[in-house]
Amino acid sequence: MGQLGSAVVLLGWLLVAAFMVSGATAAQAWQRVRAVFAARAGGQSALAAAAQPEPPVQLPLPKVPDAIAETATKRRVRPAVPKPAEALPDANAETATKRRVRPAVPKPATVAAAATEPEAQFTQAYTGGADWALPSISEILDPGTVAVADDEYDEQRARLIEETLESFGAPARVVEVNRGPTVTQYGVEPDFMPARGGKRTKVKVNKISSLAGDLALALAAPSIRVQAPVPGKGFVGIEVPNKHGTVVALRDSMETPEYKKVKSSLALAFGQDVSGRAVCADLTTMPHLLIAGTTGSGKSVCVNGIITSLLLNNTPKQLRILMVDPKRVELTIYNGIPHLLAPVVTDLERVVKSLQWIAREMENRYTKFAQFGARNIVDFNAKAPAKDEELLPYWVVIIDELADLMMLAPDEVERLLARLAQMARATGIHLMIATQRPSVDVVTGLIKANFPARIAFAVASSIDSRVILDHSGAEQLLGRGDMLFLAPDASAPQRIQGVFVSDAEIQKLVAYWREQDREREAGKLRKLGLLASAQPVEPPPAVPWEQSEEVAAPADQDDLYAQALTVVREARKASISLLQRRLRVGYTRAAKLIDALEEAGMVGPAKPGAQQREVTDFGEEALLEDQPGAPL
Secondary structure, three states: OHHHHHHHHHHHHHHHHHHHHHOOOHHHHHHHHHHHHHHHHHOHHHHHHHOOOOHHHHOOHHHOOHHHHHHHHHHHHHHHOOOOOOOOOHHHHHHHHHHHHHHHOHHHHHHHHHHHHHHHHHHHHHHOOOOOOOOOHHHHOOOOOOOOOOHHHHHHHHHHHHHHHHHOOOOEEEEEEEEOOOEEEEEEEEOEEEOHHHOEEEOOHHHHHHOHHHHHHHHOOOOOEEEOOOOOOOOEEEEEEOOOOOOOEHHHHHOOHHHHOOOOOOEEEEEEEOOOOEEEEEHHHOOOEEEEOOOOOOHHHHHHHHHHHHHHHOOOOOEEEEEEOOOOOOOHHHOOOOOEOOOOEOOHHHHHHHHHHHHHHHHHHHHHHHHHOOOOHHHHHHHOHHHOOOOOOEEEEEEOOHHHHHHHOHHHHHHHHHHHHHHOOOOOEEEEEEEOOOOOOOOOHHHHHOOOEEEEOOOOOHHHHHHHHOOOOHHHOOOOOEEEEEOOOOOOOEEEEEOEOOHHHHHHHHHHHHHHHHHHHHHHHHHHOOOOOOOOOOOOOOOOOOOOOOOOOOOOOOOOHHHHHHHHHHHOOEOHHHHHHHHOOOHHHHHHHHHHHHHOOOEOOOOOOOOOEOEOOOOOHHHOOOOOOOOO
């Protein structure tokens, strides 16, 4: 019984497999079996009838819907095409071709229309003034002059260098000459000199460096700089000023392959090195820049060149700028351009509030990044369109004179700058600080540690050079744009002749953006039917974020009212001398602040014989142990 059952099960599986392979149903199989037995019993006619094709295969194609016909054509008709090709009439062949080609024709057309429609909408909106248009470099900037090299003069100085070194017992030979816009670098390779025992020893590099003054005397040069050795090269670099310097135009640097290799909208063109090659960098990789140099060294021209580079490559949707100009004459020319977050800050008392406002924006951006699961601004902007979120622009904070800020409120400014420099990179906020007094009380160790990219122009002493670069050499620069650039990933500074931007070029660029902003605002008003033309709208001033709902000072009160309240709450006492020390203000202003706090009910009245007053309102946040002061 066991063998019989196994045979039955095996036979059943074979039948199931046969059905699956042949694709026939059980009814069709039963008909075929009956036909076979009928043929054996009754003759060959029934067998021939059973062997004819099945009716479903002979169904005409026109009765099938288009989608099913296309599928049937792909799956069933293609293998049979070689057999009936000659038997089909021309009309049938044309019909079959139409059936196959027609369904495919509308699909590419639809895809093409869908692909071109957004582009057409963008072009129409762009020409209509809905989006910003970048200025043309050729229309804004002027080309520079072409430098003429004097090979014979360079050869004479090369021979003079070799003769001078040999006369002082340091034989060497010039193996390379690199002519730059301001200086020419002579690559000197130390030679061998006889020693005791018939041996030869090579001249030490330090000996060549010590002969800098003798070389300057022999070459009749105001000063020379010896770089021993040149990074990545096998020689000592002797940099001698040219008889006639060449102005490096910003346009020439921005049209070079080196600048185009920087794939970033925050690309900066600094100038040309001692070999005449353009030196460019990406602000996002720095990510902050410290600039220092004495008056007349080219510091302000460098700042204007950086701002011009940014304005030529970025629209107000991509970049916003906050400028601080205590001197009131360097950066105020940019007032009115749509890139500004606020008019150029010239009042030193508003600088701290502006930095606090930037810090609040940094915190808000980090909150958005956490909600979107983004790590930085690039990641956030890539995910924002899918979630109907606006793209975040880059923010650049430019401070023209740090020394004045450090005199006003050194502790607060240093703390805010260090905090922004440490954390703001991922949020797309970058700092550029310039100063003409590079001393240790201005460029503190905390600030310098968070600004890895630095530029040093001509300074008075090697001590100032070390404060900026941690290297000497800036005291030997020639001025007028001659600078040393220390990249974040470089071990030694690089000498560069900075770019030059004229006032006329800056005015053309500013006028371009002001006019486009005026047309943009006028276009919006025309669309609303309000005005036929409109005047440019002045950007709103920055709102200090520390003016919370709890401490909302009236418009006629002192700007330091909120800070004074924070100081007395932290100290848990109030006095005129306390505000004088903490806020660095005079007696009269501190007394007015105390009176204002008393009128608001924040501090108690003065007691006879006591200078300190009692603080009556500490605020909710001040009462928390984990946040004893005003938050930042």
